[in-house]
Amino acid sequence: MDENVIKVENLVKYFDGRxxxxxxxxxxxxxxxxxxxxxNGSGKTTIIRILLGLEPxxxxxxxxxxxxxxxxxxxxxxxIGYVAEGHxxxxxxxxxxxxxxCKDLSLQWNDEFFNxxxxxxxLPADRRVKELSIGMRAQLNLALAMAIDPELLIFDDPTLGxxxxxxxQFLELAIELIQQQGRTILFCSHILGDVERIADKIGILAAxxxxxxxxxxxxxxxxxxxxxIFPEAAPANLHLTEIINQQNQGREMxxxxxxxxxxxxxALEIFKPSSxxxxxxxxxxxxxxxxxxxxxxxxx
Amino acid sequence: MFALIxxxxxxxxxxxxxxxxxxxxxxxxxxxxISRYDHKELPxxxxxxxxxAATIVIFGICAMGATQMYLDxxxxxxxLLSTLAVSRNQILLARIITGILVILILFVPxxxxxxxxxxxxxxxxxxxxxxxxxxxxTVYLMAFAIYCIGLQTGWNSSxxxxxxxxxxxxCIFIPLVLIKGFGVHIVVILVLFIAASLIRTWHTFMxxxx
Numbered sequence: 001m002d003e004n005v006i007k008v009e010n011l012v013k014y015f016d017g018r019x020x021x022x023x024x025x026x027x028x029x030x031x032x033x034x035x036x037x038x039x040n041g042s043g044k045t046t047i048i049r050i051l052l053g054l055e056p057x058x059x060x061x062x063x064x065x066x067x068x069x070x071x072x073x074x075x076x077x078x079x080i081g082y083v084a085e086g087h088x089x090x091x092x093x094x095x096x097x098x099x100x101x102c103k104d105l106s107l108q109w110n111d112e113f114f115n116x117x118x119x120x121x122x123l124p125a126d127r128r129v130k131e132l133s134i135g136m137r138a139q140l141n142l143a144l145a146m147a148i149d150p151e152l153l154i155f156d157d158p159t160l161g162x163x164x165x166x167x168x169q170f171l172e173l174a175i176e177l178i179q180q181q182g183r184t185i186l187f188c189s190h191i192l193g194d195v196e197r198i199a200d201k202i203g204i205l206a207a208x209x210x211x212x213x214x215x216x217x218x219x220x221x222x223x224x225x226x227x228x229i230f231p232e233a234a235p236a237n238l239h240l241t242e243i244i245n246q247q248n249q250g251r252e253m254x255x256x257x258x259x260x261x262x263x264x265x266x267a268l269e270i271f272k273p274s275s276x277x278x279x280x281x282x283x284x285x286x287x288x289x290x291x292x293x294x295x296x297x298x299x300x
Numbered sequence: 301m302f303a304l305i306x307x308x309x310x311x312x313x314x315x316x317x318x319x320x321x322x323x324x325x326x327x328x329x330x331x332x333x334i335s336r337y338d339h340k341e342l343p344x345x346x347x348x349x350x351x352x353a354a355t356i357v358i359f360g361i362c363a364m365g366a367t368q369m370y371l372d373x374x375x376x377x378x379x380l381l382s383t384l385a386v387s388r389n390q391i392l393l394a395r396i397i398t399g400i401l402v403i404l405i406l407f408v409p410x411x412x413x414x415x416x417x418x419x420x421x422x423x424x425x426x427x428x429x430x431x432x433x434x435x436x437x438t439v440y441l442m443a444f445a446i447y448c449i450g451l452q453t454g455w456n457s458s459x460x461x462x463x464x465x466x467x468x469x470x471c472i473f474i475p476l477v478l479i480k481g482f483g484v485h486i487v488v489i490l491v492l493f494i495a496a497s498l499i500r501t502w503h504t505f506m507x508x509x510x
Contacts, residue, residue, distance in 0.1 A: 052383060054510045078385025088379050104303035105384040148385075 004063075005030050005152050005184040006051065011060035013046055020046050022208035024060070028201070033185045035199030035216070037192065039291050042205040044188045045085050048156050051186075052082060065152060078107035081150030083158040085188075087141040089129045095140060096125035106148045114147035120169065135162050142170060153185045159194055167191070171198055196283040206291045216283070223286050224260040225279040228253045228268065235271055240264055244289045254279070256289045304386065304394035308368070312398060315364045319406035322360075326353060327413045334417060354474070357406065361443050362470055364402055365450020368395050373455060379510040392505050396498070399447045403440065411436045434482045441490035442473055448497035455504055 006028035013021040020043045028034045038044045049055035051062050053069045062069040067076050090098060103109045118125075121139035129137065142158060159167045171194055189195050195202070202219055204212035212219060223244070228234070234253035238246075242258040251274075257264060268276065281289075309316065333345050372378050378391050414432055453466040480486040 049509070054379060054382065056507065056509070072387075074385045074387040074390060077383060077387070080383070082383040084379075084383075088376050088383075090375055090377055090380060092375065101303065101307055102384060104306075105381065105386050107385045 003029050005032075005065060006034070006186060007061075007063040008047065008051070009061045009063075011047065011050065011062060012058045013043070013050065013055075014058045015046075019208050024205075024208075024210050026203060026210060026213060028184060028186060030184055032201055033187060033199050034201045034203065035195035036186060036188045036203045036205065037195060037212075037287055038188075038205030040190075042291075043208060044205060045156055047205075048082075048154055048186070048188065052080070052154065075107065078148065079151040081145035081148055081153045083138075083141045083145045083153075083155045085156040085160070087134075087137040089137060089141060089144075091130040092128060094126060094128050095123060095132070098129060098140075099125065099144070102144050102147075108149055110147050110149050113149075114143055117143040117146065117173075121166070134160075135166060138162050139166060142173075146173070151183060153183060155185065155187045155189070157189050158187070159189060159191055167194065192282075192284040192287055202283070204287060204290045211290050212286075219283075219286060220281070222259050223256065223281065223289070225254065225256045225281050225285065225289070226268075226276055227279055228255065228276045229274045230271060231274050238268060238271065240267055245292055256281075301390055301394060304381070304390060305397055308394050308398035309401070311371070312364060312368060312402075315360070315367075315402050316405060318360060319402050322353075322356070323406050323409045327409060330413060330417065357443070358446055358470055358473070361399075361403065361406075361446045362450040362453070362466065365399060365447045365452075366454035366466075367450075368399070369451050369454025371454075376510070378505075382510055388506055388510075389502075392502060395451070399451070400444065403443045403447065407436070407440055407443065431482075438477065438482045438486055438490070441487060441494065442477065445490050445494050445497065446470055446473065448494055448501065451501045452497065452504070455501070455508070 004027045006026065008024050008026035011021050011024040011026075012019070020041075024043075024047065026047075036044050036047065046055060047062075050057050051064055051069050053072045056070065064072060065076055065079060067073065090101075093101070099114075117139075121136070121143060123132075123136060123140055123143070129140070132140065138158065138160060139162070145153060145155075159170055162170060185198075187195060187199060196216070199216055201215050202212055203210055214222070230251050230253065232251065234248040234251055236248065238253075238255070240255075240257060241264075244256040244258055246253065246255045329349060333349070337345060372395075378388065381391050382388055411432070414436070418432055449466045449469050453463055456463075476489070477486060480489070
């Protein structure tokens, strides 16, 4: 049995002649929380929509729960919880009616858990979805996705519009879910702190390519930002490979390098720097560096 | 599946009510006309009543198909439904079943009434066996064909050309029946048209982005 719940093979997608995804390969193993990051328009939502069979790919294949995305059966859909970006809920329905519809169309429904979420989020059943605030819509969407006890959860910016407390509640809920039930989560978000808090593995999309695909800890190990001071003006070219970013200012050079190792350190020491200190990087810093034009690949 | 059909009925309840009311009004008017006027005057009233009634029915049924698809597209209903334990086939099937239900609500009482009237009153022209049946089958198929046009138009209604095309096709049906008359030929033409139309709708609905 394949342990990869999500598989993307050489995925290419064009929109009106514009290449949005350019040969993406991605695997998400069972029980993993995968944080998929990228700037606006980098193709995160497109990958998710193709995975769910909502959008046809131009080339390549995608699999969810060992089935081709284009051939996902109703039963398989019933094992996947999805929170869409912008919360694709039927706007003119009352909350109660939408809940009933989703319940009737689900293979299983955890009433106890759902009611707990509804009480926690204080969602009014008698109001129309369009009358709810963005935050409440997000909460409703989350509750509906989680009530079906899904084997795989796909969150496309789920905390968008949530206040700090609700966001924290959601993250704790997600952690609880993954720890207790061993479920897989594909998580897209612009709030990198959230991703850093819960993700095991990170993927970063830039210019249609997956420039980072490795465990979070490994990413932190492999990407280094260094402040190097030289006795004279900093050299323009260090002849190092996989430099993600380099900024020179007089004697000082700040470089971000992927796959930092002994060989690269030796190569740097040829220039006899006066000092070389590591600048701690958060996931946000790494994201900014990796999404700059022409980043090197940091795929595992 | 039942939940999907129920949702379609609830969302388009106005068409069900409209069909029931129209059917009831038409039956009442038919009975009152037949009881008041003799056979010589009846054809004049029948044409006077039938032409506007047929126009309302044709555009009403076409509008229902178009509304179902248009609202789905604009409200992203299928985008939500297809992330639940539902396939696109089921969504479309539920939609078509709902359309058929509206057609049945509209025409079954009228067919029964026509049958009763034929039995109660001697018709102005010699009746042959199965005439009511042939007319009914043609009318049902024609209504369903028009509904199928509506389904296709609703999914493409952002463009003017498909809407005009649908209007043209809808308008063609009446002269087609007038030329071919009721019978096997028109039934075959309508069945072929319905099959082609449903395949096209199914293909578009299955392949399109939701």
